[in-house]
Amino acid sequence: MDKKEKNLLEEMSNPKSLNSEKSKSSPEKTRLKEPKLLNPISIVDAKIYDFVEWLQDLSFFKLTVMLSEGALLLAVVSYVITIPARNEQKIQEARNVLREESGHEYSDARIAALKVLNNKSCQGNPGLKAPKAKMPNLTLNPCQSLSFSQGSLKVNKYSMDLSHSNLEEADLSGASLVGINLRGSNLQGANLAKANLKGADLTGAQLQGANLAQANLKKAILQDSNLDNSNLYGANLQAANFSEASLVNIRALWANSRNAIFHRANLQSANFNRADLRGADFYKANLENATLRFADLSSTTNATRAQLKPTNLRETELKGADLWGAKIWSKFQIKRAKNWQETTKMPNWEQMEQERLPRLRIALLKPETSQSLSDAYELGMRRAANRRVEIWGIPHSSGVENEAKIIKQLIDDGMDGIILTPEDPVDSLPALKKASDAGVAIITVDFCFDFIKAEDLAIACFNTNSFQMGYDSGQYIAQWTQKNLLPNSSSRQSVQIALVDGAVYDRYYPYLQGVLKAINKSNVSFEIVESVSVTSTRDIIKVQKLLKNNPNVQILWGGSNLATETALTAVTESGLNNKVKVFGVLDLSKEKAEMLLDPNSPLELIIDQSGLEIGSDAVKTTISVLRKKSSGADYRVYPVKHRLLTQDDPDTVRDFLKEYGWF
Structure with missing residues (x-):
């Protein structure tokens, strides 16, 4: 082993001497290599030093404010991020409540849950189970969202989805359910009187025996639905779609059915007396044994009175239908229907298409024994009548049975209106209901029925206190x-x-x-x-x-x-x-x-009891309703001063x- 090798071995066995030697021999190289190992640590050390100096200069108040602002910002960010999750939680909680309350008729929790879903962008609850639920005046508003389509902002409107729900015999009277989806729902026997169902989807719904008196069904969809024996007295059916629906024995007196669609609908024994059917389409519908006494089957018109769209009776089954006093657009309109010859019509029915106002006949039922009040009524009525109005003063013996006989005779005679003081507030009702169903406008004087009983029976009452x-x-x-x-x-x-x-x-x-x-x-x-x-x-x-x-x-x-x-x-x-x-x-x-x-x-x-004034006002009110200047479905109570x-x-x-x- 030579001397160089020997020295190398000694250096390797003694690292300190080696390092010392290297540092002595090449101090420049040592300084150049040192930053590569220590630079990151030095930077951190310097930053910490700067942060400590900054904290020393910072007041406690400033530090507190900054920390508070940071915490607030963090809370806001956290709140925004968790909004969808919290909304979903509330939606699920509301749906759980609806399931839990399904067996209760009276439930504020159910109503609150429906409103929560409504407020959460109309989140639906298909299959809701709430038979016999009491929810009058419930309001479920339609919702809307914004979207961009082809470079323009578009507003999208939609409503809650309660399709296939069980609402049998539920009370939804006066409810606002515009545009609601109730497809396939069970609403048999439900009370929807005066409910707003404008634009609602009731396709395939079961509405047998439902009360839809004065409900708003404008532009509603009721295709394939079943409304047998339902009450549509005074309802707004304008432009509603009843295609292929079953409406057997419905009661639609005074209903506004302009431009409604009844394609292939089953309307056997339906009551459309005094209804406005201008522009309605009964193509291939079944109106067998239906009654359309004094109904308006003429044409819709525009601002210039130009006729636009008459009621369509092409291929409509009219066997046994009652068209007494109906206003028609053309005699050919009737003759396009099937079995039109087997209908009941006025002798001059072909002249009913003329623009001249039909003559009205209004009867006053008077006690057989002369009474000053009845005489005053009749005098006031005659003073208010014009040349196209006949006033009939008809005396009758006292008693409910005699009253009923007179009313039946007036129905058969095609009387337009009856003014009377009922013999009895309860026992007189059956005869008066028959008259009302026949399209007779009824006004009571010196007496007013209970409002609920009279609402789809009479058009008005005049009474003193x-x-x-x-x-x-x-x-x-x-x-x-x-x-x-x-x-x-x-x-x-x-x-x-x-x-x-x-x-x-x-x-x-x-x-x-x-x-x-x-x-x-x-x-x-x-x-x-x-x-x-x-x-x-x-x-x-x-x-x-x-x-x-x-x-x-x-x-x-x-x-x-x-x-x-x-x-x-x-x-x-x-x-x-x-x-x-x-x-x-x-x-x-x-x-x-x-x-x-x-x-x-x-x-x-x-x-x-102001008989003269009452008689005059009663006739004017009757004429206004029969001439369609005011609604016959809106029952009005007129107080009279004694x-x-x-x-x-x-x-x-x-x-x-x-x-x-x-x-």
């Missing part, structure tokens, strides 16, 4: 008594009074309630010695017996026109004109006005004599 009338008569009796019977006596002296009422009928009971309240509140001490009920003129025997058994009675109060008339006759025939005074509900007539002007007459007070006529105010009595034309 019966309780207030009785109360006002009682107040006047107390004033008159204080003035004429107790002028110098203590008000504690008892005054005998007898009541002759008609409270056997519900409509007269409020009169009795009112007078009793008034005399009980007065400062006069009244003693009610007897009370009898009067239902016919034969009951005068009851009143005469009352007078005989109570010789000290000084006042008779009558609780109806008949009761007051009977009391007045009994007093006169008993020769008690100067001893017993009569007050009560009795309408003005020339004879009664003259009695009020006679100081020797026993009649002291009558309460006039007027007290007394012996103490002869000038007012004379003014009324002039108004009625009796002077």
Whole structure:
């Protein structure tokens, strides 16, 4: 081994000496190699040093603010990022609630859950199970989104998907469900009265027996749906599609069916009386035994009155259909239908296409015994009628059965309108419903049915406040008594009074309630010695017996026109004109006005029910509806002010004599 090799081995066995030697021999090289190993550490060290110096210069307040802003920014970012997840969670929670509440009729949680889904971009819930659910006035608004198409911004509108839901017998009256998807849903027996279903998709829906009275179904899709026995009274069916639907025995009186599509629909025994069917398409539809009395089958028109689209009856089955009084576009329109010869038509049906307004006939049902109120009604009606309106005053015997017979005869005669005071608020309903179903416009006077019962029965009612009338008569009796019977006596002296009422009928009971309240509140001490009920003129025997058994009675109060008339006759025939005074509900007539002007007459007070005004307004309302200037489906209640006529105010009595034309 030579010397060089020996030295090399020693250096290898002693690294320190080797490094030391290298550093001595080549310090420049050592400095050049050193940064390659230590540079990253040096940078970090310098940054940390700078950060520490920055923190030392930074105040605690500034640091707190910066950290807070950072935390807020982080929270906002986190919130935005988690929005879809949270929305999905709420949607699932709402759907879970709908499943859990499926067996409950009343559920605020169900309504809240549906609104949550509605607010979450109309998230649907197909297959909803809510039979018999109570959800009146529910609002599920349509939604919209924005999209770009071919370089332009487009607004997309859509509604909730509740297709194939079970809503059998559910209460959705007054609900706003515009555009909703209810395809294939079970809505049998559901209450959708006055619901807004404009543009809704009800394809294949089961709506048998559903109440759709005055519902808005404009442009709704009801293809292949089943509406057998449903109520569409006064509904808006404009441009709705009923192609191949089943509408057997539907009730669509006064419905607006303009431009509706009934292609191949089954409309057997359907009731379209008084309906607006202008422009409707019944191509190959089945209208066998349907009734279209007084329906409008003419053409839609534009602003210039140009005819655009008549009702289409091509290949329509009309066997047994009732077209009495229907307004047509052309006789050929009817003759394009199948079996048109087997329909019921007016003798002059081919002239019904003329523009001239048809003559209207309006009947007033009057009691067989002359009554001042009925006479005032008829006088007011005749004054309001024009040359194209006939007024028929038809007397009939009292009783529901006699009333029903007269109404049936008027239906058969094709009467347009009936004005009457029903014999009974309950028992009169069946006959009136038949008249309504036949397209007769019904107005009640001196009485209003319960609103729910009357809503798809009558077009209006005119009535005074019966309780207030009785109360006002009682107040006047107390004033008159204080003035004429107790002028110098203590008000504690008892005054005998007898009541002759008609409270056997519900409509007269409020009169009795009112007078009793008034005399009980007065400062006069009244003693009610007897009370009898009067239902016919034969009951005068009851009143005469009352007078005989109570010789000290000084006042008779009558609780109806008949009761007051009977009391007045009994007093006169008993020769008690100067001893017993009569007050009560009795309408003005020339004879009664003259009695009020006679100081020797026993009649002291009558309460006039504005019969002249009511008769006039009732006819005007009927004409407006029949001429389609106002809707026949909107039931209206018209309150009428009553007027007290007394012996103490002869000038007012004379003014009324002039108004009625009796002077």
